[in-house]
Amino acid sequence: xxxxxxxxxxxxxxxxxxxxxxxxxxxxxxxxxxxxxxxxxxxxxxxxxxxxxxxxxxxxxxxxxxxxxxxxxxxxxxxxxxxxxxxxxxxxxxxxxxxxxxxxxxxxxxxxxxxxxxxxxxxxxxxxxxxxxxxxxxxxxxxxxxxxxxxxxxxxxxxxxxxxxxxxxxxxxxxxxxxxxxxxxxxxxx
Amino acid sequence: xxxxxxxxxxxxxxxxxxxxxxxxxxxxxxxxxxxxxxxxxxxxxxxxxxxxxxxxxxxxxxxxxxxxxxxxxxxxxxxxxxxxxxxxxxxxxxxxxxxxxxxxxxxxxxxxxxxxxxxxxxxxxxxxxxxxxxxxxxxxxxxxxxxxxxxxxxxxxxxxxxxxxxxxxxxxxxxxxxxxxxxxxxxxxxxxxxxxxxxxxxxxxxxxxxxxxxxxxxxxxxxxxxxxxxxxxxxxxxxxxxxxxxxxxxxxxxxxxxxxxxxxxxxxxxxxxxxxxxxxxxxxxxxxxxxxxxxxxxxxxxxxxxxxxxxxxxxxxxxxxxxxxxxxxxxxxxxxxxxxxxxxxxxxxxxxxxxxxxxxxxxxxxxxxxxxxxxxxxxxxxxxxxxxxxxxxxxxxxxxxxxxxxxxxxxxxxxxxxxxxxxxxxxxxxxxxxxxxxxxxxxxxxxxxxxxxxxxxxxxxxxxxxxxxxxxxxxxxxxxxxxxxxxxxxxxxxxxxxxxxxxxxxxxxxxxxxxxxxxxxxxxxxxxxxxxxxxxxxxxxxxxxxxxxxxxxxxxxxxxxxxxxxxxxxxxxxxxxxxxxxxxxxxxxxxxxxxxxxxxxxxxxxxxxxxxxxxxxxxxxxxxxxxxxxxxxxxxxxxxxxxxxxxxxxxxxxxxxxxxxxxxxxxxxxxxxxxxxxxxxxxxxxxxxxxxxxxxxxxxxxxxxxxxxxxxxxxxxxxxxxxxxxxxxxxxxxxxxxxxxxxxxxxxxxxxxxxxxxxxxxxxxxxxxxxxxxxxxxxxxxxxxxxxxxxxxxxxxxxxxxxxxx
Numbered sequence: 001x002x003x004x005x006x007x008x009x010x011x012x013x014x015x016x017x018x019x020x021x022x023x024x025x026x027x028x029x030x031x032x033x034x035x036x037x038x039x040x041x042x043x044x045x046x047x048x049x050x051x052x053x054x055x056x057x058x059x060x061x062x063x064x065x066x067x068x069x070x071x072x073x074x075x076x077x078x079x080x081x082x083x084x085x086x087x088x089x090x091x092x093x094x095x096x097x098x099x100x101x102x103x104x105x106x107x108x109x110x111x112x113x114x115x116x117x118x119x120x121x122x123x124x125x126x127x128x129x130x131x132x133x134x135x136x137x138x139x140x141x142x143x144x145x146x147x148x149x150x151x152x153x154x155x156x157x158x159x160x161x162x163x164x165x166x167x168x169x170x171x172x173x174x175x176x177x178x179x180x181x182x183x184x185x186x187x188x189x190x
Numbered sequence: 191x192x193x194x195x196x197x198x199x200x201x202x203x204x205x206x207x208x209x210x211x212x213x214x215x216x217x218x219x220x221x222x223x224x225x226x227x228x229x230x231x232x233x234x235x236x237x238x239x240x241x242x243x244x245x246x247x248x249x250x251x252x253x254x255x256x257x258x259x260x261x262x263x264x265x266x267x268x269x270x271x272x273x274x275x276x277x278x279x280x281x282x283x284x285x286x287x288x289x290x291x292x293x294x295x296x297x298x299x300x301x302x303x304x305x306x307x308x309x310x311x312x313x314x315x316x317x318x319x320x321x322x323x324x325x326x327x328x329x330x331x332x333x334x335x336x337x338x339x340x341x342x343x344x345x346x347x348x349x350x351x352x353x354x355x356x357x358x359x360x361x362x363x364x365x366x367x368x369x370x371x372x373x374x375x376x377x378x379x380x381x382x383x384x385x386x387x388x389x390x391x392x393x394x395x396x397x398x399x400x401x402x403x404x405x406x407x408x409x410x411x412x413x414x415x416x417x418x419x420x421x422x423x424x425x426x427x428x429x430x431x432x433x434x435x436x437x438x439x440x441x442x443x444x445x446x447x448x449x450x451x452x453x454x455x456x457x458x459x460x461x462x463x464x465x466x467x468x469x470x471x472x473x474x475x476x477x478x479x480x481x482x483x484x485x486x487x488x489x490x491x492x493x494x495x496x497x498x499x500x501x502x503x504x505x506x507x508x509x510x511x512x513x514x515x516x517x518x519x520x521x522x523x524x525x526x527x528x529x530x531x532x533x534x535x536x537x538x539x540x541x542x543x544x545x546x547x548x549x550x551x552x553x554x555x556x557x558x559x560x561x562x563x564x565x566x567x568x569x570x571x572x573x574x575x576x577x578x579x580x581x582x583x584x585x586x587x588x589x590x591x592x593x594x595x596x597x598x599x600x601x602x603x604x605x606x607x608x609x610x611x612x613x614x615x616x617x618x619x620x621x622x623x624x625x626x627x628x629x630x631x632x633x634x635x636x637x638x639x640x641x642x643x644x645x646x647x648x649x650x651x652x653x654x655x656x657x658x659x660x661x662x663x664x665x666x667x668x669x670x671x672x673x674x675x676x677x678x679x680x681x682x683x684x685x686x687x688x689x690x691x692x693x694x695x696x697x698x699x700x701x702x703x704x705x706x707x708x709x710x711x712x713x714x715x716x717x718x719x720x721x722x723x724x725x726x727x728x729x730x731x732x733x734x735x736x737x738x739x740x741x742x743x744x745x746x747x748x749x750x751x752x753x754x755x756x757x758x759x760x761x762x763x764x765x766x767x768x769x770x771x772x773x774x775x776x777x778x779x780x781x782x783x784x785x786x787x788x789x790x791x792x793x794x795x796x797x798x799x800x801x802x803x804x805x806x807x808x809x810x811x812x813x814x815x816x817x818x819x820x821x822x823x824x825x826x827x828x829x830x831x832x833x834x835x836x837x838x839x840x841x842x843x844x845x846x847x848x849x850x851x852x853x854x855x856x857x858x859x860x861x862x863x864x865x866x867x868x869x870x871x872x873x874x875x876x877x878x879x880x881x882x883x884x885x886x887x888x889x890x891x892x893x894x895x896x897x898x899x900x901x902x903x904x905x906x907x908x909x910x911x912x913x914x915x916x917x918x919x920x921x922x923x924x925x926x927x928x929x930x931x932x933x934x935x936x937x938x939x940x941x942x943x944x945x946x947x948x949x950x951x952x953x954x955x956x957x958x959x960x961x962x963x964x965x966x967x968x969x970x971x972x973x974x975x976x977x978x979x980x981x982x983x984x985x986x987x988x989x990x991x992x993x994x995x996x
């Protein structure tokens with residue numbers, strides 16, 4: 001006899017439970033008030049500068065790729081490299097992460113792990129300039145933070161600088177590994 | 191040639207209504223007696239088998255004259271001239287009434303429909319009580335079995351009008367009538383799937399093995415499911431929990447030749463004899479695939495793996511029930527390295543290549559770049575009969591989506607690299623709740639009222655790159671749907687109101703590189719309304735007209751995507767300088783479907799639709815590509831325009847001979863950007879499919895039963911309806927059309943008590959080289975070559991063994 005009564009009670013209880021859980025679920029407030037933080041652990045390279053000093057003395061010339069707000073957003077500023085014909089330069093590459101405070105000198109990190117990195121210089125046309133890497137890692141393989149650049153006749157084109165990251169697989173060629181940096185500078189030789 | 195509708199939507203409406211009205215408006219009037227010896231005779235037969243029906247009752251309703259058919263099914267009556275309604279009844283058959291005008295002797299034959307057909311009709315009506323009146327397409331049983339091992343979005347392509355946005359061999363986002371992503375709602379076991387939908391290369395995080403039925407609602411179902419259902423709804427429905435005592439199990443095995451895919455999925459379910467109210471099920475899937483082979487080469491790093499499990503328990507009594515469900519989905523998917531290139535010139539070269547520069551041998555390794563995704567769903571649902579008035583159902587669910595994306599590049603710093611942390615690490619947690627009250631039939635009206643809420647937050651881990659900002663999104667919606675059903679008519683109307691509150695916190699850097707947090711908040715109240723009618727003029731024809739109005743507020747990804755993932759750059763609309771903020775889009779949807787069903791030979795369905803979306807939000811390539819420190823990347827940006835999408839879906843089968851079934855499907859979408867008066871970008875090309883199936887005749891007790899062989903062809907045309915000056919709009923022109931040949935054979939092996947279903951299916955048998963316009967890999971690589979799939983299904987009934995083991 002009391003079965004219907006019990007049924008009604010349990011049904012009512014369930015009804016109440018369903019309603020409250022639903023309302024509770026629907027009204028649950030998001031209580032974390034956290035804000036996004038600068039992604040400091042995330043490596044970035046914002047700035048690449050190639051500084052060239054004539055071996056015969058004179059004013060160094062430099063060219064810079066700069067993208068302070070990272071990928072996308074404002075487009076990077078890319079300078080033009082203006083060189084003098086029939087000149088030999090000593091070249092130094094500087095890479096920075098200027099989003100960090102203090103600014104991270106990435107080229108110093110690359111120097112530390114030189115046996116995993118290789119810079120590749122690709123002038124177009126191929127005879128625009130002649131570039132030789134002058135620094136070596138502990139395995140006697142070239143790195144490319146230090147270079148010698150020789151110009152001959154006047155011409156114009158581009159210079160592509162690629163940083164290949166080759167942990168454990170560096171063999172002196174460009175092929176292994178991944179590209180960490182690839183910037184292309186318009187270049188004129190006068 | 192451009193596609194046009196038969197008349198404008200307005201006259202289309204009118205025409206249909208007129209047609210429908212005419213068919214019911216012919217009412218009769220009484221006649222005076224003049225000469226009452228006119229003969230009415232005829233024969234009554236079974237509509238399906240054409241067999242004579244002896245003993246059927248024939249009644250003239252006006253005069254109440256009655257007779258019975260003889261042994262040959264013949265009947266004979268004498269009547270005065272006039273208009274009569276003659277009713278023929280026979281047990282087990284649907285009663286048929288015909289209107290006859292007698293001016294001279296008339297011979298009128300009747301073909302009755304077995305009431306099994308009527309019952310089937312009734313079942314369909316029963317479902318209509320729950321499902322919207324929109325056209326739906328369903329994959330279940332053997333058709334679903336034929337897709338086992340495929341991704342959800344891939345399997346759904348079996349249905350006409352459904353295509354997919356694809357990224358490589360394993361990521362498919364379903365697309366219905368040209369609409370996808372934020373415009374499709376996927377309901378996974380009744381829970382609205384909420385993952386990180388921001389990437390077009392983020393497939394739905396669902397194990398298709400969980401489903402015993404996949405249903406696609408083609409057309410807006412926004413009143414029931416919310417404003418994200420403008421394009422349609424995909425319902426992933428598991429089998430209901432077992433209601434009879436005992437324990438059962440099912441094992442599915444799949445192997446593929448092309449990429450060495452192996453999948454195993456099993457489920458065990460039970461219902462306790464001692465506690466009949468309690469049912470349970472556990473289910474799990476393991477899937478692993480190696481390098482995919484395009485004709486002539488392997489697609490490097492295209493392997494993937496997936497491990498899923500779910501458990502459900504239910505307590506069900508007549509008047510109330512409670513069910514708890516938990517599932518977890520885990521996958522790792524390799525990303526093709528061909529997209530990682532350097533300068534814009536290198537990108538051009540990579541796109542121009544007929545095959546990627548880097549190919550590989552076959553292996554199961556997943557190297558960087560890859561995605562690592564986990565999706566958890568916990569759900570609690572219950573119902574209570576609210577007296578005789580109706581039924582109250584409540585559902586609460588929480589789902590958490592963890593998405594880690596690993597770049598191809600390792601960190602330079604060896605200590606960081608050793609940690610092997612993902613470059614993108616996102617967590618998205620969504621709580622959804624719904625309270626639904628369905629009232630019983632009252633004056634031909636059935637309906638439901640409901641409230642639904644969503645609370646969602648999205649975060650990325652410290653150290654992860656920002657791509658989608660931090661956001662919280664709260665939605666509260668209320669809806670009311672009523673159906674009026676009488677005789678051959680079903681009318682439906684619904685209303686919904688959604689309140690959406692999107693709060694965004696975005697980290698950004700100014701031009702000097704200084705970090706700041708930009709906050710924004712978007713609040714919208716968006717309405718949705720629907721109006722539909724279904725009419726069954728005969729037992730074999732159903733006409734459906736559905737219309738809907740939906741307003742959809744833009745999602746966070748459409749506004750604020752920013753950055754690189756999987757070697758592609760994406761940008762949200764609001765971040766483009768000078769753009770301002772996205773405004774909600776408004777969709778007006780009309781669809782007409784005619785279904786020709788339960789016929790002995792020809793059955794089919796045709797759907798004609800138009801969706802007009804003002805302020806349509808879509809993604810286009812950025813040309814020239816965005817340059818980053820690592821070079822140029824395929825880049826995308828969101829835009830807003832007005833679009834009109836029209837199309838036709840066609841599906842039909844024809845029984846050529848008793849064991850030969852011919853099938854055909856086709857779909858056409860025409861989408862115009864009306865603001866710029868040109869074709870809309872990235873719409874599916876015209877496609878058609880044909881199949882011929884032969885069911886082998888077998889003895890009821892034979893060892894091999896239900897054997898079949900099916901030959902199929904699938905053809906897709908080149909998409910020629912693209913925006914003007916296409917070379918400036920996309921990195922590559924749409925690829926050429928293609929045709930693929932498939933062959934499948936299957937049987938059920940009865941070996942002892944347990945049946946064993948085995949099938950072997952070959953796809954792209956001619957090893958055709960092709961690319962699809964809607965695959966993002968098409969810039970770099972071909973689609974999968976020849977693939978042979980072996981599928982085995984073993985349903986097990988463990989009850990008897992358990993009993994005898996005791």
